[in-house]
Amino acid sequence: MKENRVLLIAGASLLLAACDGGKDETVSAISAVAASSSSVSPVEEPLSPEIPAKEPFGGNVSLESLQRDFDIFSWQSFIALNWPADTDGNPNAGVTIGEQPNTMRVWQHYKESRDIFLPEGTTPPGWDQPFPPPATCGSDATKPLLRQVGKTPNVLDESAEPFQTGPLIDQNGQYTRYEILTNQVMFDYILDNDLYSKAGQAKFNAKAEFPFGTDTEVGSIMLKAAWKVMGEGDDPGQFYTTEAYVYNNPHENAGVSEACQLQRVGLVGFHIGTKVEGNPQWIWSTFEHVNNAPTQGQAADKEHYNYYNHHCADGGVDCTAVNEPPPRPWNPANTNTPPSQIERVIPIADDTAALNRQYQQKLQAAVPGTVWANYELISTQWPTAAGDVTDETGVPAPTFLANTTLETYIQGRVKQTSSSCIQCHNNAAMTNGKKSDFTYLLERAQ
């Protein structure tokens, strides 16, 4: 009790100082202390290729216990989606996640947005039909094609000016590459309702409502993956890697010439958006490679980071400012762009970090040395009041969530400015002016 009173006074002092100084950014000392408490029990569930379909609920209604439930949901999703797949895209139940490192994973059989929203609103090929890469690349349609050099440049550039989005440059001066995919449930909904074209959306003339998952059926899932080209200083044995066509899209930025190169790329960031019953705002999970960037205020204790240079932190010259995008013009063909200097702004919560260690140990135990133990959950954002009709975001927890490879330059704790999956995607609409159900993909229809 005595300690609590001390905390209350300390919190009050912080707040009053902020108010007297005319500033409005205050982090409560009480909240910070509360957030640091940690109580993690062992995860009993085995590694499984089953994508969780229903809302996680461990039986306790508190922010902390529900956050843990959702974090476990995220890890289960990550493991199932990254399970080795057979040629039809189904998980190979005869192996485990760390095996068959050269086999494409379940999610890599999902549809990439370029295969759905085609020029002139053309009907996309069916789920099982491959879509040919640009002629510049070649003819092997089974290879992934990474064509974006911004998260969703055509969307964020147009509708979210306050966000300082930009390319993320690795330590070798190479642009990070991205892709956005949907599972078959989501793809079928788009196809069945002609939402792949402007004309189809105009005819639809209603809000999109992608299917929920149920107790037994997986619902709509959308993914974003961030990849870095393997180069000097990178150990491909530490990443999940794949061979991909790295495509410079001439439509993305002025001055970009079309080019394509088959390269080995390593997974550095992974978003999962899942729609399950009871969560119309979707559940948002985000993972990163453990060597992406250090956290502000903590020791940068890794020898090598993907997006952080110790030399720059020590006052080196010719370094980019922390968490600032490179100067324009942005052109992925320029392989000598100054590397980004990235730091994580919001630390991973203690409970989530503890859960990460548990899952990393389980993955190591299943397949010693597996690359999947080199990934960590940053957090899971979920609606705490999903049915609140006065707040369509459902009051997300945590309030802010950013992946250093996907929301690099909008990390922080300023509402409507800093990254929040639900808050941002709540603004998404179709070309017919109707809500698009928390996805910006439908804006891509032509």
Add this chain to the structure above:
Amino acid sequence: MSSMDNFVGLSVVLTGFAKSVINPTLDEVNIKAEYLPVWTERVASESGDNQLPEKILSNYQALSEQEPALTDQQIGEQMLSDSQSAAFVLACRQLIFLWYMGAWPTVQEAPGTSTGGRTDFCTLSSKSYTSGLVWRVMQAHPMGDSNYSYGYWGEPPVALDKYTGQQ
């Protein structure tokens, strides 16, 4: 009952909002944790009576536990009645202002005016600004911070009692 329990209860009575709004079961925003220490510190310092905040909360607790039970309206009227000291009533009114505006009010001395002076205020934080109950009463959103989705401006707002939690 903890100080926070009494603070929440008193806030419900004085604002007219339901407990589900003032203190949701899953309270990610948790603005009450920002308000209680500010209210406690400011009331004590401005009144010159360090015991006043606790006295107010204790008074509320006694009224809330009274048998037969009083309604929220009756408790609120007693908390704000003339039988209380001016500092006591001012602290309650400051609490109302704090919840509605997310800001701390200061009544300026202005001898000889009928109003007793103007009220200046200071917004505590960006979180308190967006948490102000005044936005809910207006069935609207703070300037610069909307949690509605695209196209909301073309639809009528949901009923007021959904915002107050009194449905």
